[in-house]
Amino acid sequence: MTEKVVISRRRALQLFGAGAAGMAFLAACGKSEQATSSSNSGKEFHGAWPFQVPPKGHFHEMEGMVDMIVGDGPYIDLVVLPPAMYLWKEQKYEGLLAESWALDAAAKTYTVKLRSGLKWSDGKPVTSKDMVTTWWCYRILRNVGWNYISDVKATDEQTVVFTLSNPSTVFERYALRKQVFSDAVYGEWAAKAQALFGAGKDLDSAEGKKLNTDFQTLRPDDVTASGPFKIDTKSINNAQLTLVKNDTGYAADKVDFNKIVLYNGETPDVTPLVLAKNVDYATHGFPPATVKEFTSKGIRILKPPVYSGAALYINFAKMPGFKDPKARQALAYALQRDQVGQVSLGDSGQPVKYMAGFSDLSVPQWLTAADVGKLLPYEHSEQKAVELLTSLGWKKEGSGWVGADGKPIEFEVSYHAEYADYSATGQNVAQQLAAFGFKAAGRGVTYSQMDVDLYKGNYQMAIQTWGSSKHPNPHFAFAQPLFTYNYPVAANQGGRGIDFDLKQTTSSGPIDFKEAIDAAGAGLDEAAQKASVAKVALAFNELLPVVPLYERYGNNPGLEGTRVKAWPADDDPIMLNAPYADNFTVLLMLQGRLKAA
C-alpha cells in the first residue's frame, strides 16, 4: 500500500524556504576547477564569431552546410586549409596546401599540385585523393564550382586535374579557395557521388535527392585538421570554444599562438567583451558610436576594405521619372556621399570616388588610366543637380520639385530596419533629398521582408549593397545590382527588382549589360575580360543604374599589447585583404607575422 502524500500549506512554504536557503548556499559557489583557464600564459588569441552548439552545431564543415561550428567564418582557414588564399593588393594567390597551380587554356584543364609531406591530424598524409573526394562531395551539395567543370581527377599522389566545361578564370578562385577535407572522413560519400553521376543520374533523381539528404545528416565526431589548429571538442559551450595547436598541421611551427578562444555571439553579444578587452580581434559590424568607445579605451580599429558598400536603388517601375539617366545623375550630384558614409559608418564609410560599379580600390587594376579619366566623379553640386533636372522639364514650386507632368516628386527610401548602418544610410539619404526639394521620407522595413520587397519591387527607392566582398573579379560586383536585384534573378522570386532594362544606349553607343557583364567573367583571356569590365564600368558611370553611396571598410577592433603584440601598419599590403574573403589576421598567423604579446 502506498503512502498518501499530502501537500499542505506548511509543506509548500517549507519548500520555498528550502529553495531560498539552497540558493544562498550555492550562490557562494564558483568557477569549476576543471574549467579552461582564460589567462594568456599560453600565448592565447581571443577572437569572436557566432556559432551553434551541438546538437544543432556540428563538425560537417563543408561549404554549403548550415550550423557548422566554425565552418562559415574565417577561422576555418586555420583548421581545414584551402589550397591557397588570395593577396588582394598583389593580385596573386599564396599557396597553403598547394605548391603550384596552372591553367592550360589549350587543354581546358586546371591543375593543382599539393605540397608533399603534409599530414592530417589523424596522422594520414594529405594527398590529391583528399581534394578529389572533397570536390565530389561539393557536387552533392550543388556547389557552384561544378558549373565550370565536368570532371576532377588525381593524376598522382599530389596532382589534381580539373577538366573545364565552361572555361573561365573565375574558376581559379573556386579551385584554390575552397577547403580540402579528409578522404578518411568523406571518401565513402565521394564514392557514392561518383557512382550516382557515373550512372547518368543527377541530384534531381530520387537517388540523388536521397544522397543529398543523407549527406547532410552526416555528423563527424570531430574535424580532421590540416591546419595549425584543431577544435578542442570538449571546450565547446554556447559562450565560447577553443582551438588548440595541431602540431603536425601546416605552418604549426610558424604560428606564434598556442590556443585560440572564439567567443560566440553577434555584434551586441560581443561588444561588451571587446570593451572589457577580452577579445583581440572581431570582424563584426560595430556602429560608429561603439567604435568611438573602443577607440577611447585604446583599442585600435583596423579598417580593411570590404570591396562593397551601400547604394541607392530605384524601382523604375514605380518611379518612371527616374528612367532618364539625367535624373539619376542629378541624385548623385545632390547627395553628399561623404556625409552619408560618415553618418552610417564613421571613418569606415568612405564616399565612392569612381562610381564605376565596383570597388574604387580595384578600378586601377582593371581599367586603363585613360578609361579611369573618363569616369565622372559626381562631386557634390546642387547647381549641377538643378541644371540636370531643369533640362528634363522638372521645376521647383515653392521648396519642392515637380516633374514635367506637374506632379510633385515624392518617394520613400526603404532600408533594413535592423541594420544600424543601413538604417542610418536610409534616413540620411531621405533627409538630404528632402532638403534638396524632393518629398522624401525614410521607411524602415524588417530585414527579412526588405529583401523580399527588393526582389518583388515593393518599394520606391531603397538602400542595398553594391559590389562584391568575396570575389575579386568585377563581374560579381556588376551582377549584384544589375542581375540579382533586377529582373534576371528577381524573376525567380516573382518580381522584377529595380526593373532596369539591360539594353541601354550611352554616349558611346548601345550596350547590352547582360552580354558585357557575362563576358567580364567568362573565358581565359584576361585582356578580353578587362575590355568588357571597362565597357560596363564606363556605361555604369554614365547611366548609374544604382547610385553608389559609400564603400565600406571594416571597423575591426584589434587589441594590441594584451595578448597580441601588434597588427601591421594600415598601409601594409596585407591590410587590403577583404576580411570576409581572405582574412588578413588568419593569413598573418599562417605567415607567422602576427606575434603573441
Next chain:
Amino acid sequence: MAILKRYAVRRVLKALLTVYLVATGTFFLVRMLPGNPVEVYINTQMSQYGVSYAEASSQAAGLFSFNPNEPLIQQYGDFLAGLVRGDLGESLLAPGTSVLDIVFEYLPWTLFSVGLGVLISFALGITLGMLMAYWRESWLDHALSLIGSLLQSVPNYLLAMLVVVFFGVQLEILPIADMRGAYSPGVTPNLSFDFLSDVMYHAGLPITIYVLTTIGGWMLVMKSSTVETLGEDYVTVARARGLTDGRIRSAYVGRNAVLPLVPQLAITLGFVVGGSILVEQVFQYQGIGYLLFQSVQRRDYPVLQGILLVVTIAVVAANLIADLLYGRLDPRVRLNGEE
C-alpha cells in the same frame, strides 16, 4: 469525490483543447512571418558573407528539403500527424537533428535558472511584503515600496545590459567573459559539487536579474494581501485570546495572506520561457529563450513550433496544476465542494 473527478477531467480536456488551438495558431502564424527559411538563408549569405546569388541559391537548393511552395494544408496535415506521434520533426537548418533533441538540450537550463529565480523572488518577496504590511507607513515600508516599484518597472533585458555594462565593462568587477554560458568550457556535466558549483556561477547573473525584476511585484501584492488579512475577524480574535505576535504572524496572517499568490506563482512559472528570451541572449546563456530568438531570426519553422508548443504546454499545465492545487491549499474551497 465524483465532483472532483469530473472537475479534473473537464479541466484536462480543456487544457488539451487549448494546446491544440495554440499549436494550430502558431503553425500558421510562423508561416506568416516575412521571408521563408530558403529566402532568409539566401539573403543572409549574400548580405553577411558577400556570397553571389548564384552560389547562395545553389547552396540553398542543395540544403533544404523544405519546399515553401508545398500547399499549407498539406504541411499542416504532416505537422498534426507528427504531433500525434510525439514527433515534432527535424530542424530545417540542421537536417537529421530532431526538434525534441534540440529543445531538451536547451529547456533544462531555462527551467533551472528562471524557475529558481522565481522561487527565490517569491520567497523573498512575500517575506518583505509581510514586513512592509506590519510596519506600514514606516520608513521601511516607504523605502521598500519605492524599491519594489522601481524594480518592477525596469524590463529584465535592460537591467541585464546595465549590469554587463556597469559591473562588467566600466567597473570591471564582474568577469563577464568567464560568466557567459551555462557552464565553463572544459567542464563535463555530472552530479559533482564541482559541476553544480560551476553551474551556479554561470546562472548567478541571470537568476539575479530574474529575482530583481520580479521581486517588486511579489512584495507589493503580498503587502496588500497581508494588510487585508490583518483586518480579518479571526486575527482580532487571536489577539483577544492573547496569542503572541509571532504565532499570529506565522499561523494566522502569513498562511492566509499568501494563498492568493499561489496560483499567481504557478502561472508565473508557466511563463518562465517567455521572460527569458532577451536575458539569455545578453548573458549568452544556453536556454530556450536564446534558442527561440535564433529560430525566429532564421525561420527554422519546426524548431520554432516546437518551442512554442513547449511554452504553451508549460503555461497550460501550470494553470491546471494551480487550479487543482488551490483546493488542496485552501480548505474553504474544499469545504464548498466546488474545487
